[in-house]
Amino acid sequence: MNTAEHIVDCYFRIVKKCFTMNDAKVIGGINRQLDILAVNLKTGDQFHIESSVTHRLGWAPKPADLKAIFEKKFLGLPEKREGKKTDHALGKQYQQNILDTYAGYGLDPKRIQRVFVCWVLHSKSTADELLQAFEDKHKMPISILSFRDTILPELREEVGTANYDDEILRTIGFLKERDLQTQREKRTSRTSVG
Numbered sequence: 001m002n003t004a005e006h007i008v009d010c011y012f013r014i015v016k017k018c019f020t021m022n023d024a025k026v027i028g029g030i031n032r033q034l035d036i037l038a039v040n041l042k043t044g045d046q047f048h049i050e051s052s053v054t055h056r057l058g059w060a061p062k063p064a065d066l067k068a069i070f071e072k073k074f075l076g077l078p079e080k081r082e083g084k085k086t087d088h089a090l091g092k093q094y095q096q097n098i099l100d101t102y103a104g105y106g107l108d109p110k111r112i113q114r115v116f117v118c119w120v121l122h123s124k125s126t127a128d129e130l131l132q133a134f135e136d137k138h139k140m141p142i143s144i145l146s147f148r149d150t151i152l153p154e155l156r157e158e159v160g161t162a163n164y165d166d167e168i169l170r171t172i173g174f175l176k177e178r179d180l181q182t183q184r185e186k187r188t189s190r191t192s193v194g
Contacts, residue, residue: 004051004117005035005051007151007155008117010166010168012036016045017040017042021105022035025101027100028097032094032097034101036048047113048115051116051147053147054119057119062126063129067130069116070114073116074140075098075138076095076097077094077095113141114140114141116144119148120147121144156172161177161180
C-alpha cells in the first residue's frame with residue numbers, strides 16, 4: 001500500500017466509519033489485487049476502492065483513461081499489450097474472479113459500491129457522461145472521489161489532535177495542533193501589543 005492508498009484507507013476508516021482490507025488478492029487473478037475493500041457494519045455499505053493519485057494537474061485522468069482504468073480494475077479486462085501469450089491476446093477476463101473475491105471476504109457482489117480515487121478530474125462534465133455511459137452499458141455504477149477536494153479536507157476535519165498510532169493520522173493530528181497553537185500565539189501577540 002502506497003502513501004496515497006494509506007490516506008484513502010484512513011479516509012474510509014475515520015470519515016466513512018468502515019472496516020477495511022488492503023491489497024486483497026484477486027482469487028485466480030495472476031498478479032491482480034483490489035486496492036481497498038471496505039464495509040460499514042452499521043449502514044451495510046460495501047466498497048471496492050481503487051486509487052490512482054498524482055498531484056500534477058497534467059496527469060489528471062481524461063475520459064479515455066477512466067474508461068480503461070474502470071475496465072481493468074472493476075471489470076477485470078486485461079490491458080492491451082503486445083504478445084501472443086498476454087492475457088489480452090488469450091482473451092482472459094477476470095470479472096468473475098473479482099466477484100468471487102468480494103464473496104470470499106463476505107461481501108455481496110450485488111451491493112458493492114465501486115469508487116475510483118484520483119487527485120482531480122481532467123474534466124468533470126465529460127467524466128459524468130462517461131460514468132453514466134459506463135453504468136448504462138455494464139450495469140455498474142462507479143463514483144469518483146477527489147483526493148485533493150474531498151478526501152484530504154474531510155479527513156483533516158475529522159482527525160483530532162489525539163495520539164494516533166497510525167502515522168498518517170498522527171501526522172494530520174500534528175498539523176492540526178500546529179495550526180491551533182500558531183493561531184493562539186497570533187491572538188496572544190496581538191492582544192499583548194495593543
